[in-house]
Amino acid sequence: MEVYKKAQTVLLADDDPTLRMVAAAHLRKEGYEVVTAENGHRLLELLVEYEADLIVLDVDMPTMNGFEACKRIREFESCKNLPILMMTGLEGNSSIEEAYRVGATDFIAKPVNWTLLKQRLKFMLRATTAIKELSDSEARLAKAQDIAKLGYWHWDLKRKVLTLSQQLQELIKFPSTQIDSVDHILDAVVSKDREHLRQVISLAQTLPTSFPTDFFMRILVCQQGKRTMHVQSSLECDLHGEAIAIHGTVQDVTERVNAEERISFLSHFDRKTHLQNRESFARSLDGMIRLYQGLGGVVTLVLLDINRFGRINDIFGHTAGDQVLIEVASRLKHCLGTFSKSDKYVGTEICRWGSDIYGVAVHAKRSSDQSGEIPVALLATLVEPISANGHEVSLTGCIGYAHVSDRVEDTDTLVRNAETALRHAKRQGRNSAHCYHSGMSQASERRVLLEGDLQKALEENQLYLHYQPRIHAAKNIIVGAEALLRWQHPTLGLVSPVEFIPLLEEMGLIHNIGAWVFREACKQLKIWQDMGHHEFVMSVNLSAVQFRDVRLAQEVRDVIQNAGIQPSTLEVELTETSIMEDVSQTQATLMVLKEMGLRIAVDDFGTGYSSLSYLRSFPLDTLKVDRAFIRDLTTNDEDKSLATAIIAMAQSLNLRVVAEGIELQEQASFLLEKSCDEFQGFLFSKPISAEAFTELLTSWPNKPNHTALPSRA
Ligand code: C2E
Ligand code: MG
Ligand code: MG
Numbered sequence: 001m002e003v004y005k006k007a008q009t010v011l012l013a014d015d016d017p018t019l020r021m022v023a024a025a026h027l028r029k030e031g032y033e034v035v036t037a038e039n040g041h042r043l044l045e046l047l048v049e050y051e052a053d054l055i056v057l058d059v060d061m062p063t064m065n066g067f068e069a070c071k072r073i074r075e076f077e078s079c080k081n082l083p084i085l086m087m088t089g090l091e092g093n094s095s096i097e098e099a100y101r102v103g104a105t106d107f108i109a110k111p112v113n114w115t116l117l118k119q120r121l122k123f124m125l126r127a128t129t130a131i132k133e134l135s136d137s138e139a140r141l142a143k144a145q146d147i148a149k150l151g152y153w154h155w156d157l158k159r160k161v162l163t164l165s166q167q168l169q170e171l172i173k174f175p176s177t178q179i180d181s182v183d184h185i186l187d188a189v190v191s192k193d194r195e196h197l198r199q200v201i202s203l204a205q206t207l208p209t210s211f212p213t214d215f216f217m218r219i220l221v222c223q224q225g226k227r228t229m230h231v232q233s234s235l236e237c238d239l240h241g242e243a244i245a246i247h248g249t250v251q252d253v254t255e256r257v258n259a260e261e262r263i264s265f266l267s268h269f270d271r272k273t274h275l276q277n278r279e280s281f282a283r284s285l286d287g288m289i290r291l292y293q294g295l296g297g298v299v300t301l302v303l304l305d306i307n308r309f310g311r312i313n314d315i316f317g318h319t320a321g322d323q324v325l326i327e328v329a330s331r332l333k334h335c336l337g338t339f340s341k342s343d344k345y346v347g348t349e350i351c352r353w354g355s356d357i358y359g360v361a362v363h364a365k366r367s368s369d370q371s372g373e374i375p376v377a378l379l380a381t382l383v384e385p386i387s388a389n390g391h392e393v394s395l396t397g398c399i400g401y402a403h404v405s406d407r408v409e410d411t412d413t414l415v416r417n418a419e420t421a422l423r424h425a426k427r428q429g430r431n432s433a434h435c436y437h438s439g440m441s442q443a444s445e446r447r448v449l450l451e452g453d454l455q456k457a458l459e460e461n462q463l464y465l466h467y468q469p470r471i472h473a474a475k476n477i478i479v480g481a482e483a484l485l486r487w488q489h490p491t492l493g494l495v496s497p498v499e500f501i502p503l504l505e506e507m508g509l510i511h512n513i514g515a516w517v518f519r520e521a522c523k524q525l526k527i528w529q530d531m532g533h534h535e536f537v538m539s540v541n542l543s544a545v546q547f548r549d550v551r552l553a554q555e556v557r558d559v560i561q562n563a564g565i566q567p568s569t570l571e572v573e574l575t576e577t578s579i580m581e582d583v584s585q586t587q588a589t590l591m592v593l594k595e596m597g598l599r600i601a602v603d604d605f606g607t608g609y610s611s612l613s614y615l616r617s618f619p620l621d622t623l624k625v626d627r628a629f630i631r632d633l634t635t636n637d638e639d640k641s642l643a644t645a646i647i648a649m650a651q652s653l654n655l656r657v658v659a660e661g662i663e664l665q666e667q668a669s670f671l672l673e674k675s676c677d678e679f680q681g682f683l684f685s686k687p688i689s690a691e692a693f694t695e696l697l698t699s700w701p702n703k704p705n706h707t708a709l710p711s712r713a
Pocket of ligand 1: 485
């Protein structure tokens, strides 16, 4: 590719037409493009039209002379550096002086020596180009410094003058670029850094080599506040090696430093709660344990989990959820603060352990101080309702905690133990705090084993149902059965539903297995009804998780239809605790089941917190009094009066009362006397297989225990 260099344009003004013609011819021969004007006025017009690289001006012209034209040209911003050559016909120095005064770059005397003119023009153009390149480069440098927020300084040690570059003066908004005493700069520096800088400056005056080559200082900049400056310097020496000046740069690195601080904050602290994060906490815990190894005492790791936090997010939204997390963090911090002030404690640490879990580490001076007062106090901070995003939120939590001991001195084991204790606490229910003990680990191992095997339990036919009869107390006949799930584990033998049902719930398997229980129980119910026991009622236990599953109603409907049974002969049992968990939702779901014609029973009554009158608002049919009230009925007077009161109140609410866990004749007799409606318990039969139950149905009332019952009308 060929590059054509654009010809440079010369604007030439002279009132002499011959000179214009000759000059133009000479210059064109040199490769210039030439435009001519007969006076200064015309020249100014042409200047607008043409982009001139050079101007040649005659001094003596009519209309507007050369001096005036030159002055006007210089008034244009774009012509400040345009080379102007004046041709002076006038004798004497005064016209030369005048030419420079009005802004001419150079002059040439008339009559013009054309060779000289051409040389002058060439030189002027080269010089202008060089100046332009220099000023462009300076502008670029200034721009770069602007972008980099960089300024230059020079400290003359002899004259004791500090000079700042324009950029630096603007950067720190200093009133001038010349500072006669370096100490003035101290006024701009934030008080914390002032003393250090003062020492640096005064030392540099006696020992310049001691001036640091690299340091940071914070300066208060007008309207911008505190800015962090990075100062770099180098020493300037004379020929004899004596320091004569120090010069260097100052760069505003505030944004970088802020970003670094933020990054460092985020790597140590939790963004939401501003508590330490888990990694940083683990390091603090390590430190605490090391201190304990020297000082003794006791180190405790507490893990606090907010119960059902996910529901807060679901119901009130994530903003409210975040506010709850922040408020809990602040309450826990405050609570811990009151302990750390006490001289019983060496130190405390707190962190956000996980999404809704907080970690607290405490080093108490004496091992007698491991009373668990901190876990209890932390849990108590949750009780007060939290106002979050316009909602009032009530919380409960669970705590698991573990101590460092002779056998546990490493952070990993301590953490594992506290986590085990927390899992244990969560299984025990809301607002419980549990301290780790080794039995928990064995339980955990068994849990892991069971969890692994539960997946295939149903496929491999390890699950089956047993049935326990329900006896009409007054008539002494079998009126129904409760279906109870069994798991025959290949190596562990029979596993209790009390142990594996919570696992099914946690693993999300309860729905499928619960549905299977329903199908099996209803099939069996149909068989027994077809044998002539038309009024026979089957009870099926429903877990809270299953109960809250939207698929429940439709599935129960399908099962009833497929089995061909009357819905009124199927009863679902819900524990008292699961009914009370979410009252308004419970009411709605129960209404749906009720409208389908099902019977509804409250199981394990007396183990939860509900009162009988509260249960009035639910569409219930049956109340099953928990075994705990029946067990000591014959020996404990309080239980006697409680059972009596429950039966009376339930009947006043039109509920059928079933007493669970009757093992003794005396218990049955007492309850019969109090008009309890139905019995269930080992006295009559343990839960048994369907075949055994069929046999029992046919052999009843020839069962030995039965004969022992008092005769009833
Ligand atoms: P539950 O519904 O209260 O069942 C009664 C429990 O008491 C049964 O324990 C039964 O064997 C036991 N029992 C009955 N009579 C006596 C007695 O006289 N003495 C003693 N000591 N115990 C007696 P099981 O079968 O171990 O079931 C425990 C719990 O597991 C049940 O309590 C129920 O809450 C749950 N469960 C059992 N099967 C299922 C099921 O299919 N689904 C759900 N969600 N839960 C189930
Ligand atoms: Mg039950
Ligand atoms: Mg029960």
